[in-house]
């Protein structure tokens with residue numbers, strides 16, 4: 247990924263007079279705050295075509311500090327561009343009386359209090375289907391890696407511990423395995439489609455049975471785990487799904503069972519996952535997300551049946567080009583009184 251360190255200046259030949267005019271015009275435009283890590287500002291940079299004004303094109307202050315430096319700041323903010331893991335809970339939203347729209351660069355929206363947004367009439371735009379392929383690819387990659395021990399073997403070779411394949415522990419065949427998908431939304435369906443090509447036998451659990459889907463449906467994750475040997479977590483995190491994968495589910499999955507998580511870390515009771523992996527109660531895990539990011543429990547590092555990725559499933563060069571366009575399009579549409587391109591609510 248390439249993150250420019252300096253904002254790309256869109257109007258290099260501009261005169262200082264134009265800049266003054268633009269600044270004063272900008273003062274009348276609705277104000278947007280970028281709520282996220284420094285890198286988020288490389289996705290949304292000031293541009294003359296914008297019908298909004300970015301208050302912090304290189305975010306240096308977290309939102310609550312920005313607000314507390316001057317009480318006027320809070321009432322200035324009409325829009326927020328945020329990313330996952332940067333909370334916009336009811337307490338923070340209460341500080342922003344003029345907020346009308348939130349655009350998030352994440353597929354997950356668990357960091358935003360959507361019911362408070364609904365109550366306040368704040369619109370929220372997400373990423374639509376933009377990341378589904380990348381996340382599904384990553385889920386399958388993690389799964390193949392756990393089964394075929396690719397990164398474990400790579401580590402061995404690099405450390406020159408083993409070079410003869412006969413010395414290396416056997417992997418497991420993926421083709422034909424029974425796979426349970428938890429959350430058959432856009433991403434879950436993409437995962438299912440990919441694994442059908444591996445002759446895997448797909449079933450799923452989700453809030454409701456999908457009328458147009460022929461895969462067997464299990465109304466509980468426990469039943470799904472009992473009838474499969476692989477669980478792939480693609481659902482959103484909410485009060486119903488927090489720790490949906492608990493010890494009972496892991497024991498039902500069984501000693502050869504594998505869990506892949508490309509959803510949110512807190513879908514799994516992480517302490518129990520570690521215990522089950524260490525005690526051999528399940529066979530392995532492929533994890534792109536963790537319960538208390540950015541912290542990854544270091545006990546995972548010693549386990550060769552675990553493949554780890556730093557919440558990177560959505561991070562491709564293509565997805566970043568896509569998100570840049572989509573965020574701008576959503577904001578420009580909103581401030582032109584047009585419908586959001588990818589509305590969440």
Ligand SMILES: O=CC(=O)O
Nearest residue numbers: 330352353354560
């Ligand atoms: O996890 C990444 C996302 O929600 O987009």
